[in-house]
Amino acid sequence: MKVIQDGQEIGAYSLLEDQTVFIPWENENYNLLFISGGEASISDADCPDGLCVKARSISKSGESIICLPHKLVVQIESKEEGALDAVTY
Numbered sequence: 001m002k003v004i005q006d007g008q009e010i011g012a013y014s015l016l017e018d019q020t021v022f023i024p025w026e027n028e029n030y031n032l033l034f035i036s037g038g039e040a041s042i043s044d045a046d047c048p049d050g051l052c053v054k055a056r057s058i059s060k061s062g063e064s065i066i067c068l069p070h071k072l073v074v075q076i077e078s079k080e081e082g083a084l085d086a087v088t089y
Contacts, residue, residue: 001040003033006071015040015059015076025070033074040074042067 003011003023013021013035020043021033031052034043039057042065052067061078 001035002073002075002077004073004075013040023070023072025072029070031067031070031072040076041065042074045070 001013001015002009003013003021005023005025010023011021013019013033015035015038018036021035023031023033025031029046030044031042031047032044034041039059041057042052042055045053045067047067047069049069052065052070052072055065058065058074058076061076064073064075066073
């Protein structure tokens with residue numbers, strides 16, 4: 001899983017290790033990234049809209065959580081090819 005802020009990768013974390021990561025932003029603003037049970041979520045943030053905190057947990061390749069006020073993207077990436085979610089005929 002990659003954490004990108006203002007277009008720069010600032011961290012990479014495993015979903016296999018439970019942890020809480022403090023992500024600072026300008027003027028003492030922050031996001032708290034919570035990783036537990038193979039899922040990641042934003043557990044707390046001081047952004048005005050709080051949409052990142054309300055977003056569901058992510059765990060699959062291609063999923064992301066975005067905090068626009070703090071220019072933050074938490075993105076799941078996998079080097080392995082995933083199973084198909086659906087097939088359309």
